[in-house]
Amino acid sequence: MTPQSVIRLKRDGGELPEAAIKEFVSGAVDGSWSRGQIGAMLMALFQKGLSLEETRVLLEQMLHSGEVLDMEGIDTPVADKHSTGGVGDKISLVLAPLAAACGLAVPMLSGRGLGHTGGTLDKLESIPGFKVFLNSRELRKQVETIGCVIAGQTESIVPADKILYAMRDETSTVEHPSLVAASILSKKLAEGLDALLLDVKFGRGAFFEKFEDAEFLAQLMVDLGKAAGCRVGAWLTCMDAPLGRAVGNAVEVEECISIMKGEGPDQLADFICELVAGMLFLAGKDSSLESALEHARARLADGSALDRFRSMVAMQGGDVAIIESPEKLPQARVIHEVLYEESKPAWVRDVDARKVAEIVLETGAGRRNADDDIQHGSGISGLVCIGERIEPGDLLARIHAENSEQLEAWSTQLASAVSFSDEPVEPASLIIKQIM
Numbered sequence: 001m002t003p004q005s006v007i008r009l010k011r012d013g014g015e016l017p018e019a020a021i022k023e024f025v026s027g028a029v030d031g032s033w034s035r036g037q038i039g040a041m042l043m044a045l046f047q048k049g050l051s052l053e054e055t056r057v058l059l060e061q062m063l064h065s066g067e068v069l070d071m072e073g074i075d076t077p078v079a080d081k082h083s084t085g086g087v088g089d090k091i092s093l094v095l096a097p098l099a100a101a102c103g104l105a106v107p108m109l110s111g112r113g114l115g116h117t118g119g120t121l122d123k124l125e126s127i128p129g130f131k132v133f134l135n136s137r138e139l140r141k142q143v144e145t146i147g148c149v150i151a152g153q154t155e156s157i158v159p160a161d162k163i164l165y166a167m168r169d170e171t172s173t174v175e176h177p178s179l180v181a182a183s184i185l186s187k188k189l190a191e192g193l194d195a196l197l198l199d200v201k202f203g204r205g206a207f208f209e210k211f212e213d214a215e216f217l218a219q220l221m222v223d224l225g226k227a228a229g230c231r232v233g234a235w236l237t238c239m240d241a242p243l244g245r246a247v248g249n250a251v252e253v254e255e256c257i258s259i260m261k262g263e264g265p266d267q268l269a270d271f272i273c274e275l276v277a278g279m280l281f282l283a284g285k286d287s288s289l290e291s292a293l294e295h296a297r298a299r300l301a302d303g304s305a306l307d308r309f310r311s312m313v314a315m316q317g318g319d320v321a322i323i324e325s326p327e328k329l330p331q332a333r334v335i336h337e338v339l340y341e342e343s344k345p346a347w348v349r350d351v352d353a354r355k356v357a358e359i360v361l362e363t364g365a366g367r368r369n370a371d372d373d374i375q376h377g378s379g380i381s382g383l384v385c386i387g388e389r390i391e392p393g394d395l396l397a398r399i400h401a402e403n404s405e406q407l408e409a410w411s412t413q414l415a416s417a418v419s420f421s422d423e424p425v426e427p428a429s430l431i432i433k434q435i436m
């Protein structure tokens with residue numbers, strides 16, 4: 001089929017045969033389709049939609065457009081988690097070592113932050129010396145040796161997604177669930193996984209704000225993943241408030257170390273254990289979610305996750321001294337405390353993730369465009385969490401920045417992101433639905 005005939009078929013609402021989707025993906029990768037043709041095809045897919053079978057074939061073609069990591073012969077189940085992105089989402093930094101300490105092999109390939117959501121690679125790069133780009137042989141060796149790695153995509157993994165994602169961005173065709181599902185799953189299945197847990201977020205700080213949209217995507221990815229032979233589950237989790245007290249890069253690494261030392265925040269520590277439990281259960285390592293949760297909590301409490309994290313930092317060339325001395329992480333020039341200025345005590349009712357993320361972006365800790373530089377020491381720490389009781393004069397948060405010009409405006413913005421109640425507030429569970 002010619003590119004024109006494939007585009008016409010979808011433009012007119014037809015079902016694409018496997019050969020047409022193959023032609024599209026290979027044409028995008030080998031350059032035989034022009035940019036105009038790729039853009040037109042993406043718009044036709046976006047407008048007319050894809051059936052489950054078309055999406056399955058698109059995923060398969062994207063997955064096999066490049067290398068699939070060879071995890072054959074590793075004698076523990078190979079599993080990973082993917083999050084659709086959030087504010088203060090530092091979970092992978094604790095989850096990968098914790099899952100490895102529980103007996104899983106975790107070859108986690110991750111990305112950089114863009115817009116209001118942070119990226120795991122940016123956080124890890126705030127550790128002096130930490131190498132985020134490894135080749136396939138190094139990735140496998142590290143998984144065999146210590147059970148986990150967190151690194152960037154190699155050039156040879158899912159080249160189709162690099163091209164299609166950039167074109168989707170240029171043509172406003174990113175937010176279609178079938179395109180999102182094929183993009184996310186192609187990259188995750190290229191890790192050679194037995195099991196995958198998806199943390200699909202909804203709410204103010206999430207990619208999809210509405211629960212129904214996130215739920216649709218989650219179910220689609222579970223169905224597609226299973227059809228591809230991977231045990232996939234999805235937790236639908238609320239992303240209205242930031243995860244934990246820190247949002248940025250170095251400040252989030254410091255918070256992860258605190259969690260692995262057993263110093264909290266407890267709600268976030270427990271959420272991470274629940275996600276690891278999901279992975280252990282899906283991978284067949286534990287026979288129920290309850291026993292898997294006990295398993296994960298025990299390995300976090302006995303320091304095993306911290307030991308794995310130390311090994312991971314060392315194997316990837318990072319300075320392990322940051323674990324005992326977090327002040328060796330990049331520090332911002334200015335640290336400003338924002339205080340609770342009301343006259344009576346209260347409980348924290350809500351923290352608006354989107355407003356917090358906007359301040360963090362402005363401090364330079366995030367990027368608006370893919371090629372922006374970031375300030376690793378900037379961001380927010382010590383942020384209050386929902387349910388905490390707070391007295392007049394207590395800390396609401398610290399703002400870490402390179403200069404003090406906007407501190408006053410940011411402090412006002414930050415105070416407006418937090419709301420209070422005269423009555424005690426019970427923080428709600430973040431996991432709203434589990435699909436397996």
Ligand code: URA
Pocket residue numbers: 165174179180181183184
């Ligand atoms: N993240 C991805 O990796 N792909 C998408 O399409 C959207 C979010």
